[in-house]
Amino acid sequence: MARQLAMVIDATKCIDCKACVAACKVANKVPEDQWRNWIKHENEVPRVGAAGGGKARFQPGACMHCDNPTCVAACPTGATYKDAENGEVVINEGLCIGCGNCIPACPYGARFRNAEKRKADKCNYCPERRAHGLEPACVDTCPTKARVFGDINDPQSEAGRLYLANKDRLKRVAALTDTKPNMYYLGDLGPEAWGGEAVVPASMVAMKQSAPLIKGIVALSGLGVLAMLGRQLLAGSDHKEDGDA
Amino acid sequence: MPDSNQKLSRRDFFKASGLIAAGAMGGPALLGGLRTAQAAPKAPAWTSGFSACDMCFNKCGLIARVEDGVLTKLDPNPKFLKSRGMLCARGNAGISHVYDPDRLKHPLLRKGARGEGKWQRIPWDEALDMAAEKMAAVRRDYLPCGHLFSAGSDLQSQFVGRLAEVYGSFNITSHESLCLVSNSRAFLDTFGEVPFADVLHSKYIIMAGANRFEALVTPDSMDLMTAMREHGCKLVTLDPRYTKTAALSDEWYPIRPGTDMAFMLALAHVIIGEKLYDAQWIAEKTYGIEQLTEHVKQYTPGFAAEQCGIPAEDIARIARELAAAAPTSMVYPGRRSSDYEDSTQIRRSFAIVNGLLGNWDRPGGLLAARAVGLKGVPYDAPWYDENHEDRIDAETVPMMFEHEGSFMVTRDAVLADDPYKIRGWFIYKTNPMATAPNRKKTIEMMNKMDFITVVDIAMSDTAWFADLVLPSQSYLERTDPCSGLQGSSACACVVKRDPLIEPLYESRPLFDIVKGIAGRLDLGEYFDFTMQEFRTRQLAGLPGAEEILDRDGVYYNPSKVYGIYDGRVYKTLSKKVELYNQRYEQMGIDPLPVYTPPAKVPANQFRLVIGRNALVTQGSTANNGLLHQFVPENTLWLNPEPAERLGIADGDLVEVSSAVGRQSLKAEVTDKIRSDTVYMLTGFNSLSTMQHLAHGNGASIAEVLDGKYDTVTGNAALHQTFVTVTRKVA
Amino acid sequence: MPKLMHKRHDASDIFIHWFNAACWLLLLLTGVGLIQNPAIDPFGSGYPAALRSLVGGGTNLLVIHEAIGVLWILGFVFYLAVNFKGARFFLAEVFTVSPGRDLPWMFKKMVLMTLGPKALKTMGQDPNLPEQGYYNMGQKAFAQASIVGGVIIAVTGVVMLLSDRTFGAESTVMIGWAVALHFIAVGVVFAGLLVHIYMAAISPEERPGFRSMFTGVVPDDYAKHHHRLWWDKVRTGGK
């Protein structure tokens, strides 16, 4: 069973204190006014008295490391790819040149172009911290421990336990494009379908459409060369117009 | 992984391999040599050290990660039960506090007029000489009490008090008299002690005048969420604003500001009227039930409904639900209670309802402070016969806390030079210019001083108007004494701080500064110890504590949680929970809280109320680079109905003016606030231009708030300012 | 008596041609290795994966590609500096097309090379080819494609090189198009390259031409037959 690193989040426990957002920024040195994670609000309409109480929900989130990552589909060089080993959608910063195709291709706005590195950036589950045996920064610092991280396919891990125990009633954020996100919410997650549409930039669309044409042209000229080569080898003798030296 | 993301940065590769030539030939040796193993992500070489956060008073335990001498991350200490192993947004932003480019770097002496902002860098020795010399002069000319000392909530603030006492001055104020003394007073005079709420085990909580899910993150915030989500606790919130706490609570009522007492007395009316209290507990443990029964007859739910704007049947129902869940239910004590001139009596009504619920010293109720076992480090201060008789704010309000004093009363006394003159002021890590109401008066007060010394980490407005500004060290650069902390049902513990990075610039810890000044005033004998020695004496009664502190970052004293008062008397005159306070009676204060309706908000004016946001610490973090990104400026919350009437749209620039001052900021038109109330955050638009982010970013509430105070404790009354709001034509 | 030879290429022409060829080959190899997206993979994702593991990861592959790319551009800058006159002559020749002569040549040549002269006759076309100048139309067509394509590839290449060095987020649209145009231009020029390689290096009739790309000279009869207009000029002392 392949590993799938993911988060199981109890949005009912979130108090929107922004600790996870602050911790992520510091841990990953995210530039000014750029963010890797967020807390979504439903515009809670004030409800006076007993009737409307307790319904407000704040929904913490970040890159959902989808099973059908539209961002990866928009990346020409495979600089971002879904890691087969642990299901993480990784950005190889050495290979990414910051062309920005993947950014609008994420329906959740989880990606941005890091203003300092000038490359695509998003939640990567704090690999440096995990290498130290620590939880990702947002999970570690959350006051109400709403965020739980781990391999949801491993029944021993807490995330796995939560995932498997609540498999049927777990909810996921919906988007116009179904990317099969791997961020699961226990119980009422508040805003449900705020995901937008995965937009592939026109240049990438053009490249995709031109690829078969290019292959066609190359194939055509290749055939032409083969034809000439064939003629040269088979009918080499009959046109010795200009015998060479 | 198909290709390792070992970061071979291009530049070194480019330089190192002289690729240009090799590339042309493309020899296999070159290509073969570059193969790298599928290395796991390299764990950065960081060292870790324990400390306690200082971004608010909570002192949550943290683990700092330091990479070659530079702080890179502050993580929660999972072993720190008081903070439930968390670190809030401000705690995480501590790094931007330490590395704030606007941090004070070396001692500065004022040039030009006060508040003009012209400074001259001077060496430390010259600065300490001057501070001592000026303090000696004040003592010579105006007697020792002619010098005022103020310190914020900090582990080293006790040394400011020590300096004041050995110098001979009784005049010490702190931020407590701008915040929680009314609440402390009320619960102290009811239960004999200021309680800690055992929210975790509570089943029913009324939260009035507190906003635990939003204003700040305390142990109660986490426990409240656990109690609600896992133990089925019900939360009822009374707040003129629809705060995040209100949004998450089971019931919310936009109570009319200033009418909480009517609500509480109505609860008492129902609980007593319908005999919903534990008669045996009341008989054994409380005093004054008869007087209270008589007193609350008049405060029917109907009366409270009319005053508070909350339906009478809801009030009665809540009273019954609250009593039914007793003793594991409470009216949440809260902290900041600097609201009205009768705030102490308002909070007395909170305490009295808790008394009726019999929840004192029991699970789910109010807990006494648990033994921590830290020893005090006594010293015998000298005595100066040539001195004033008492504090300058003494004998003005009946129940002032002796060593907290009242900033508001002190300020008035200083301005009036009555009963005597004060001409010197020493201030450490507190910013009355941003937190005290009526900033003009604070400026006037500063202008009366011959010499003001401020020790702080940044050029706050208070430092901006001082004469000598000394750069202090942040909490991660210095050695601090031990401190005992109460973690309600989770723990009572001890924390300490050791430096985790080299001190920046020429900053020095407050202890060294005070020790330097004391030495120059021949008071060195009272500071003839090192912080380590001080700590050893503090820990004398706790064998092995120092090692455990070094190992875990926290030391737990396994002290009793509940039943601390079994067989012990309450520290009240009747030695019981005083529903009816005898001492008040002796002093001519209402022994039972008498409700007086708040002044009506004048037509087309609004009542300006205070509130907090977990991303801003009063007047000290608005310049924090990280927190600034969350809250770049403050806004004026304004209800849509009056906004429409005044032609104000969301985001418009508006001017807020009161009897004492005016400021302009953006309006935030929202239905999350009553139509007769407006609100803005504290700590914005500093005058000091050496705080680049906090200067000119919204409005300073201190400029607009009027300066009344609580008649019992002298605590500031910050909810009694009426303002007019007008659209500012740009 | 040694055969009469005519000078066709300077030493720098020869250098830049083979330099360009070498760079093009390496850039093509590494460049295609950089493309890894099923929608646009020229040869599927097997090749890029193999190449990347060979050089130790995509990062290194990109560095190699960029280094050679920069080298390639510097090479041309160097050539322009050394032999600007030659370059100008080359461009002039390549971009002056006389439709009347060159286009029929192109069509006839294609048929001749594949189907032979009979096919032309059946189409009622005179199998004899119109006379050609310094470059025949095939050479001119490919040169034009590789020059225009080369410029596009170079410009878009530099844009991509600077993308994560100097460009901000506002230029991602431009960078995105740079990626696309780079991909398309290489594809188109590569198609032409196949024909060029065959015609110039494999086709027997062009053997002298091929040799001239090393020696710089061509025999008189080759010149007379293949580049009659240029031969006339050269015979009378022109260039």
Place this chain on the structure above:
Amino acid sequence: MQRKLMLLAASALVMFMTVSMAFALGDGNGRKGKFLYRKNCRTCHNGATAKDLSPADMTQAEWKATFADMSKIKCSGDWTVSEEDVNDIFTYLHDYAKDSPSPAKCS
């Protein structure tokens, strides 16, 4: 006879003095009392030579009772402090007694 009168007057005076002291006790200078207590009383009452005594050991009423009749205090014989000082010490002990309103710090 005259001596008896003198004796009577003296004892009345002493009586009056002690009683008045009892009533006059209080509203002395608590701060000075703390200093005086430390200087004079703490030296013995440090738990070694005499019982470790601090204001919080007794309630305000108990302190009043203790000082009402000073002759009953064992060590009152060797007090070398003025009457006014005793009043200050009493005020200090009374103001910080076990049931005095001692505040909590901001913790």
